Amino acid sequence: MAQLPESTKSTDENQAPEAALPVVVLKTKSDRRIKQGHCWVYSNEIDIERSQFKFFAAGQQATLVNPHGLVLGSGYFNPQALLCGRLYSRADQQPLDAAFIRRQVTTAYAWRQACYQQPYYRLVYGDGDNLPGLVIDRYGDVLVMQINTAGMMAVLEAIVSSLVDVLKPSGILLRNEKENTIEQLPAQTEVLYGEVPDFIDIIENGVAFHVPVMGGQKTGWFYDHRDSRALLAKYCQGKRVLDVYSYLGGWGLQAMASGAESVTCIDSSASALAQAEASATTAGCDTQMRFLKGAATDVLKSLIRKHLIFDVIVLDPPAFIKRRKDQRSGENAYHHINQLAIKLLAESGLLVSASCSLHLPRESLTKIVQSSAARVGRQAMIVHQGGLGADHPVNVAMPEMDYLKAVFARID
Missing domain, CATH: 3.30.750.80 (RNA methyltransferase domain (HRMD) like)
Known part of the structure; x- marks a missing residue:
């Protein structure tokens, strides 16, 4: 830390001095990404010989410097993790206090x-x-x-x-x-x-939902698709809508509130569907909605066998690609679910194909929609691309943060 001038030093002899944060030194040429604004440090980027890093307890706060001693910021570190450091400030010796x-x-x-x-x-x-x-x-x-x-x-x-x-x-x-x-x-x-409480009522885009904060998925609700769900509303008037991987009916209930003729929700969780149905009952639209429990692919195949057709289909699955080694199998899963959905879609119907997989770039999802349509003799026309809203600010130097995609495609 910079030396304080004598005139500004405390005269209280009993005041404990602020403990200096230890220093973590990066290897040569490992600082470029950090200098450009990225905030993550990987274990293979750290100069172990010049740092106390390997002796850190998980969560140790430290100042990060490049090989020449240039301060890159303050963060906390875990020597047991590959992604071992996360900067929270660009300042030197800034405690996370x-x-x-x-x-x-x-x-x-x-x-x-x-x-x-x-x-x-x-x-x-x-x-x-x-x-x-x-x-x-x-x-x-x-x-x-x-x-x-x-x-x-x-x-x-x-x-x-x-x-x-x-x-x-x-x-x-x-x-x-x-x-x-x-x-x-x-x-x-x-x-x-x-x-x-176990359940909390919330409002999103003017529609009320009953959210299980104690026992639901993650924090209970997924705010990340809020903007895309609002956009969907203008496509649903008088339409037959299918909401696949519906969870609490976020897409489906908002489609219903926007004038859909009917909405069918598919999810593997009986409790999630029960909460979606409770929200539909409160809104007075439960008679126009169906709730089907089962694995998405199985239910879609059953609907295909029954020759059912929908005007709007939303696919909002969990992450099929959680790690890079899942890339091929995950992309195959996205292809499969999109092809099944397109078989159920009316001529010039709307497909909303979403992905929360960090390792699936937006352009890859677009290609999956295009090739899935082609494989069943259809053609996809992109009409909109959805993503994170204002409550999910993304550091422009960290594309990893921009995990969410929603491709709105007219399928001819």
């Missing part, structure tokens, strides 16, 4: 308040809000968070206090669905502050 976290939460909150009229959105999106490894969704007065790294879990108390100070929620829930052995994080669902 309560003051820093409060500033980031305040900034994130102000941005969402400017973008949305109602309190339903992703409040914190990891690196996009300079809080890597942290995701927080806002459901009115309740906040539900996921913590994916040891570095962020180490400052959990500061996160909660900042949220309470800035937003004054009625409850805060930590919802880590699965154990993360590399980051030494157990599966955990715990109320950290106030009270959190």
